[in-house]
Amino acid sequence: MFIDGRSVPEGHLVDTDICIIGTGPAGITLGLEFADLPFNVCLLESGDFEPRPEISELNKGPTTGRHGEALDCRERCFGGTSNHWTGWCRPLDAIDFDQRSWVPHSGWPFAKDHLEPYYSRAHEVLGIGPPRFDAEFWKHPEGAQPLPLSPDLVRTEVYQIEARRFGPVYRQRFERASNLSVYLHSSVVELHGRPDSTRVFDVTAKTLEGNSFRVRAPFFILAAGGIENPRLLLVSRSRTNVGLGNEHDIVGRCFMEHPHVNDIGFWVAAQSSIDLSYYRPWDEQEFRAVMGMLVLGREVAIRERRLGFSATLYSRPDEGVRNPLSPSVQRSAADVEDLDTSGLDGSDVREYRCYCRTEQTPNLNSRILLTDDRDALGLPRARLHWELTEQDVLNIREGLRILGRALGEAGVGRLRMPADDLDAGWVGDIAGGCHHMGTTRMSMDPAWGVVDANCKVHGVGNLYVAGSSVFPTCGSANPTLTIVALAVRLADHIKERMR
Ligand SMILES: Cc1cc2nc3c(=O)[nH]c(=O)nc-3n(C[C@H](O)[C@H](O)[C@H](O)COP(=O)(O)OP(=O)(O)OC[C@H]3O[C@@H](n4cnc5c(N)ncnc54)[C@H](O)[C@@H]3O)c2cc1C
Structure with missing residues (x-):
């Protein structure tokens, strides 16, 4: 009533x-x-x-x-x-x-296992699919595959999307x-x-x-x-x-x-262009869409004392082909200098985009x-x-570095790293998501x-x-x-x- x-x-x-x-x-x-x-x-x-x-x-x-x-x-x-x-x-x-020693005031009074049965019931309320978010479960209808990245660094999961x-x-x-x-x-x-x-x-x-x-x-x-x-x-x-x-x-x-940080560049040799279809929304019968995304591996998060970090990848129809000798592409390669960058030599590169959303620490102020x-x-x-905090900002940059490393190690491409400087323009552009x-x-x-x-x-x-x-x-x-x-x-x- x-x-x-x-x-x-x-x-x-x-x-x-x-x-x-x-x-x-x-x-x-x-x-x-x-x-x-x-x-x-x-x-x-x-x-x-x-x-x-x-x-x-x-x-x-x-x-x-x-x-x-x-x-x-x-x-x-x-x-x-x-x-x-x-x-x-x-x-x-x-x-x-x-409870993570590097995150002040961290630790819920219960573990995720305790919340699992309630998550399952929440799926019904939200009108989404089964309570699974892993890439093994969610097969792309046209056979598109997740990127072959080391799961120790970055793993592919999905969002279930239903704007109920x-x-x-x-x-x-x-x-x-x-x-x-x-x-x-x-x-x-x-x-x-x-x-x-x-x-x-x-x-x-x-x-x-x-x-x-x-x-x-x-x-x-x-x-x-x-x-x-x-x-x-x-x-x-x-x-x-x-x-x-x-x-x-x-x-x-x-x-x-x-x-949230938008519009991080990500380059791939043009002749070996990759298929990002897994990371674009695909229609589901029961609800609106599923979309692949990338999330920081648990091991690397503990080893490097990182906060939560996740990223979505996308391409825009107007993305052009660029010369690999351009300063920004050189810079992204230099950031992973211990990796083999030969995949980018001698060919033009295609540019994609990355959008990341991260965790911030509880801060009394x-x-x-x-x-x-x-x-x-x-x-x-x-x-x-x-x-x-400085930790919040550094976490974004270091999360991107780990993502760049995963892409580089897998021979998929190179990620443009934002400047180290905490006063750099991209830091000023960090926005919230109404959460x-x-x-x-x-x-x-x-x-x-x-x-x-x-x-x-x-x-x-x-x-x-x-x-x-x-x-x-x-x-x-x-x-x-x-x-x-x-x-x-x-x-x-x-x-x-x-x-
Ligand atoms: C543009 C946008 C996109 C978003 N996208 C996502 C997304 O993709 N995924 C996601 O997980 N979240 C998303 N969110 C966040 C999501 O909307 C919120 O997490 C969610 O709505 C919070 O639910 P809630 O019931 O706690 O609060 P709310 O949805 O804000 O509801 C609070 C209710 O309380 C009422 N109220 C407030 N004050 C009083 C009062 N004094 N007396 C009586 N009633 C009162 C309000 O009128 C309102 O109806 C998005 C938010 C925005 C703005």
Whole structure:
């Protein structure tokens, strides 16, 4: 059932069993898991079925530090940002869950094996294929092969691509479910606790038209995205004046993005041109597409103390043939000088492109803060301060070096290396991918985490968080498959508590 929050009388109190704040992939997955069970679930959604400018405006806020990350890339409507995402799905790698001595604050409270059954269920929610991402499983329909690279350095895996719009796809399911009530135009502005209690009692939802109402429940789940989750905790001060779950000043900190670098050149001798078809999207019957990509080998990542690194390769129709004696091609060959470069001698070369996305370290200085400026509902706007550490930048360059080495060793081609200099132009061009992670991070230690292994806020008995804000580290895989898997897992935990 859908209810327009603007029609709810001022001051009305809704009593329910579970209150979910936000209906993006995280909130909708939770709703699907709870549908038709013998308890009532209220979902509060800031937006309507379609995005509206006056509601999107609530997302606006300043950014400092690195440019290239705009807070208004998110959608406020039923379905959340899935209403305009790209749908690239891949799980985190096993190493991403490990405690790595070279990655500060790394280590999830559980290993990837623990998440596997939830990943499988997440595939159904996202409408993608079997939970396999290896090149042995995914055969190209026209027989195109992955590049013959050493898997110790770089291995080929795939993305499964299905840009499922959660809003339109799941609307009917929410209309039909006997126990789900979705309140649209209902932005939560505060979660209320009491200094003498460890519980959240109710939340206030407001509409842009001016009416407000409260929702009371034994369980609350914040699923408002990687920026709004910390924003709502920080503004909720009826229990302590530092915000809910923020006794250790960790809410909003350790913001992470996936640094993206586009347009790295990659040369191949023209007469031995390679087939990159495996790395272009190919149609699947059950869902939209599969596409090969390259990911750093586990062994080399441990040996060389690297963060996550992955790359997609592509060619453009206008790619020309270049002379191998051009300075840039010479430079790429020089970067792998211990390798045989004779394959490029005496012939022209064809140019392809590489696009990489990488992991960044959790950094306390990258964070969401509140500003003095307020939005139309009176809520302090979020400010994002995003930094990249030297380790984050070097990781991109060293990841490319390993990729270049793998291509060179296999005799496939040469990769143009970006300049070593940390002030070089390409460093300034590093952008994010609208993946907002880490701001309510998971840790068993309340000093270093906002939520525990069950995604429950430390020190608050009945408040949980869903979404990529709980990621303690972020690997290089796009986040939504993992967001959905964690939401399925959280739903199981709450169902158990409801029993
Ligand atoms: C252009 C683009 C392309 C992307 N491509 C990919 C991709 O290929 N692969 C991938 O894995 N990820 C991709 N992403 C990221 C992906 O969209 C997010 O990871 C995902 O949507 C996060 O889901 P969520 O439910 O946590 O948050 P959201 O989808 O942001 O949903 C949050 C919901 O909470 C609601 N809300 C917010 N504040 C309040 C409040 N105060 N009260 C009530 N409701 C509130 C919002 O209206 C929204 O509906 C992309 C993102 C963008 C912008």
